[in-house]
Amino acid sequence: xxxxxxxxxxxxxxxxxxxxxxxxxxxxxxxxxxxxxxxxxxxxxxxxxxxxxxxxxxxxxxxxxxxxxxxxxxxxxxxxxxxxxxxxxxxxxxxxxxxxxxxxxxxxxxxxxxxxxxxxxxxxxxxxxxxxxxxxxxxxxxxxxxxxxxxxxxxxxxxxxxxxxxxxxxxxxxxxxxxxxxxxxxxxxxxxxxxxxxxxxxxxxxxxxxxxxxxxxxxxxxxxxxxxxxxxxxxxxxxxxxxxxxxxxxxxxxxxxxxxxxxxxxxxxxxxxxxxxxxxxxxxxxxxxxxxxxxxxxxxxxxxxxxxxxxxxxxxxxxxxxxxxxxxxxxxxxxxxxxxxxxxxxxxxxxxxxxxxxxxxxxxxxxxxxxxxxxxxxxxxxxxxxxxxxxxxxxxxxxxxxxxxxxxxxxxxxxxxxxxxxxxxxxxxxxxxxxxxxx
Numbered sequence: 298x299x300x301x302x303x304x305x306x307x308x309x310x311x312x313x314x315x316x317x318x319x320x321x322x323x324x325x326x327x328x329x330x331x332x333x334x335x336x337x338x339x340x341x342x343x344x345x346x347x348x349x350x351x352x353x354x355x356x357x358x359x360x361x362x363x364x365x366x367x368x369x370x371x372x373x374x375x376x377x378x379x380x381x382x383x384x385x386x387x388x389x390x391x392x393x394x395x396x397x398x399x400x401x402x403x404x405x406x407x408x409x410x411x412x413x414x415x416x417x418x419x420x421x422x423x424x425x426x427x428x429x430x431x432x433x434x435x436x437x438x439x440x441x442x443x444x445x446x447x448x449x450x451x452x453x454x455x456x457x458x459x460x461x462x463x464x465x466x467x468x469x470x471x472x473x474x475x476x477x478x479x480x481x482x483x484x485x486x487x488x489x490x491x492x493x494x495x496x497x498x499x500x501x502x503x504x505x506x507x508x509x510x511x512x513x514x515x516x517x518x519x520x521x522x523x524x525x526x527x528x529x530x531x532x533x534x535x536x537x538x539x540x541x542x543x544x545x546x547x548x549x550x551x552x553x554x555x556x557x558x559x560x561x562x563x564x565x566x567x568x569x570x571x572x573x574x575x576x577x578x579x580x581x582x583x584x585x586x587x588x589x590x591x592x593x594x595x596x597x598x599x600x601x602x603x604x605x606x607x608x609x610x611x612x613x614x615x616x617x618x619x620x621x622x623x624x625x626x627x628x629x630x631x632x633x634x635x636x637x638x639x640x641x642x643x644x645x646x647x648x649x650x651x652x653x654x655x656x657x658x659x660x661x662x663x664x665x666x667x668x669x670x671x672x673x674x675x676x677x678x679x680x681x682x683x684x685x686x687x688x689x690x691x692x693x694x695x696x697x698x699x700x701x702x703x704x705x706x707x708x709x710x711x712x713x714x715x716x717x718x719x720x721x722x723x724x725x726x727x728x729x730x731x732x733x734x735x736x
Contacts, residue, residue, distance in 0.1 A: 336400065336401050336404040336405075337404070339404065339408075340404050340407065340408055343411075343412060344411075344439060347411075347412065347439060347440055347441055348437075348438055348439055348440065348441065349437070349441050349442065350434065350437045350438050411439055419448065420451070420452060420630065421630070421634050421635060421661065422435075422436055422439075423436045423444075423445055423448040423449070423634075424452050424630055424631075424632050424633060425633070425634025425635060425660075426634075427445065427449060427632070451628065452628060452629030452630050452633075453629070453631065453632045454580055454616045454625050454627050454628075454631045454633075454666055455625060455626040455628075456581075456596075456615075456617045456625045457617070457620035457621065457623045457624075457625055459620050459623075461592075461593045461594050461620060461621065461680055463589075463593065465621060465645055465680075466591045466592075466643060466644075466645055466679060467645060467647075468510075468590075468646060468647035469646060471644075471645065471646045474677075477675050477676045477677060478677060480676075481493075481506045481644070481648060481676060481677065484506075484508070488508065489507070489508060489509060489538060489734065490505050490506060490508065490538070490539055490734060491505070491506045491508075492504070492506075492702070492713075493505075493506070494702075495672070497654050497663070497672070498635065498664065498668070499662060500654060500655045500656060500657060500662050501714060501715065502652065502653065502655065502672075503652070503653050503692050504650060504651070504652045504676065505539060505541075505651040505652075505692065505734075506650060506676075507539070507648065507649040507650075507734055508648055510586065510590040510591070510592075510643065510647050510648070510649050511590045512735050512736075513586050513590075513649050513732065513733075513734060514535075514564070514586075514610050514732075514734075514735055515543060515562065515563065515565075515586075515610035515611060515731070515732060516531050516532075516534070516537070516540070516730070516731050516732075516733045517562065517729055517730050517731075518530075518531060518727070518729045518730075519534070520556055521558065521569055521570075521729045521730070522556060522557060522569075522729070523557075524556040524727065525546070525555040525729045526727055526729075527725060527727055527728075528540055528541070528542055528693050528712075528725065528728060528731050529708060529710040529711065529712065531728075531731045531733070532693045533709055533710045535733050535735070536736065537710075537733035537734055538695065538698075538734050538735070538736055539651075539692070539693065539694055539734040540692070540710075540732065540734065541639050541641075541651050541684070541690075541691060541692050541693070542639055542728050542730075542731055542732070543558075543612040543614075543684060543685065543728065543729075543732050544559055544560070544562065544584065544613045544614040544684060544685060544730050545558070545559035545560070545612075545613060545614040545685045546558045546559055546685065555726060555727045555729060556727070557570075557729065558570045558572070558613070558729045558730050559574060559614060560572055560573070560582070560583065560598065560612075560613025561574065561583050561598050561600050561603055561611060561613050562612055562613065562729075562730055563585065563603060563608055563609065563610055563611045564610055565609065566604075566609050566610075568600040568604070571599060571600035574597075574613045580615045580617070581613070581614050581615010581616045581617055582594065582595050582596040582597060582598050582615060583595040583598035583603055583608070583611050584611060584612055584615075584641060584684070585603060585606075585608035585612075586609055586610045586611065587606065587608055588607045588609045589607070590647065591643065591647075592641070592642070592643035592680050593606060593608060593611075593680075594620060594680055594682055598611075612684070612730045612732070614682070614683065614684055615682055615683055616631075616683055617680075617681075618640065618642070618666065618670040618673055618674075618678075618681040618682055618683060619670060619678050619681040621679065621680065624670050625666075625670065627665075627666050627667050627670065630665040630666070630667065631665055631666030631667060633665065633666050633683075634665065635656070635661065635662055635664065635665050636663040636687050636690075637653075637654060637655055637656035637663045637686050637687055637716065638652070638653070638654040638664045638683065638684075639651075639652065639683075639684040639685060639686055639689070639690045639691075640652045640669045640672075640673060640684060641682060641732060642673040642676075642678030642679075642681030643678060643679060643680055643681075644676070644677040644678060644679060645677070645679050650676055650677075650678055650681070651692070651732060652669065653691065653692040653714050654668075654669075655690070655714050655715050655716075655717075656687075656690075656717060657717075658717060658721055659721075660717065663686075666683065669681075669683060684732070685728070688717065688725055688726045689725065689726065689728050690716060691714060691716050691725050692712065692713050692714050693710050693712055693713075694713055695709065695710055696708065696709055696710065699711035712725065
């Protein structure tokens with residue numbers, strides 16, 4: 298009889314154990330879910346108070362508050378407020394707790410960077426995003442139009458409101474005035490160009506001095522207007538000895554390769570595009586080379602106006618950094634943030650300057666408009682302008698010359714800088730226009 302009773306008790310316990318474990322597992326799940334949802338809802342609530350694009354709430358914010366309270370109460374209801382014996386934590390439990398801590402800390406840091414009192418990140422994020430043609434939606438996801446306008450109104454460029462005075466370019470050799478002149482003018486007379494390696498904000502930069510401005514041309518992709526090509530291919534097709542990316546552009550319908558140039562484009566006297574130029578910063582215009590090999594900067598340019606001013610090659614972008622030896626007024630970071638950059642300028646002795654600046658893997662460094670302007674001014678540019686930047690910023694050389702600057706060169710033409718695309722891969726993108734140096 299005693300043996301029978303003992304067996305019955307054991308049988309009952311064995312039946313109860315699976316149910317108890319299942320019930321306990323359900324409680325653990327209901328306790329942990331709020332740990333994931335409470336921070337997430339908090340982040341969404343804060344973003345929704347600023348964003349007009351990413352999160353649009355048609356109902357009162359009270360729903361978020363009520364939902365958050367419900368989850369908190371649910372969480373509290375499953376917490377046991379009694380002392381537990383010390384138990385050895387399982388590896389899975391330790392990993393999960395670490396994940397929760399990192400997750401919560403990440404949510405807090407994310408919100409703090411976007412909306413906290415430290416506004417340098419906010420200024421960089423808005424100005425950098427808004428200066429691009431394809432990534433403006435990023436800051437519009439997190440900020441209202443009013444917040445974006447406030448930042449841009451504190452960071453802007455006021456260009457010199459003058460026509461380019463081409464008489465300032467005399468194409469005569471000059472003596473050394475400073476160390477910058479010495480770097481440019483010390484060369485082998487048979488050298489068509491010289492590349493000076495620089496560091497800007499810890500990033501590599503390359504300044505090419507082109508000694509014969511008549512060799513500076515604009516080349517376009519084979520599918521210009523509908524599709525772009527890599528700068529290496531454009532350089533190879535035109536037998537260039539050096540090339541950089543050119544003007545701004547957008548994508549034609551159905552195109553993702555950047556085939557539609559912004560504004561006016563002229564190549565070897567032929568009008569390629571005659572679009573109305575516009576940019577969010579409302580700065581810049583046509584950046585052209587005249588038939589007498591002088592760099593001209595034209596506001597509100599049309600193809601007709603450009604041809605009237607003897608432009609043989611030109612692209613459109615900006616802002617204009619230096620006009621007639623006078624630097625543009627730049628407030629804050631200029632409203633363009635920090636990024637990989639390309640710029641062009643001309644000295645009074647006619648030498649053309651082409652500058653390319655790299656960015657870093659997180660795309661938080663590079664050059665601002667202030668730094669571009671200072672470099673061009675220091676190296677003697679009388680006129681200078683910003684070309685397209687970001688992933689487009691490249692300097693291309695034939696393989697035999699490129700190997701002097703990079704070991705990553707397998708094709709006939711290679712990049713000597715290190716472009717980074719939106720996926721943080723070390724590669725560039727297709728473009729419709731390039732500045733090339735011919736033989």
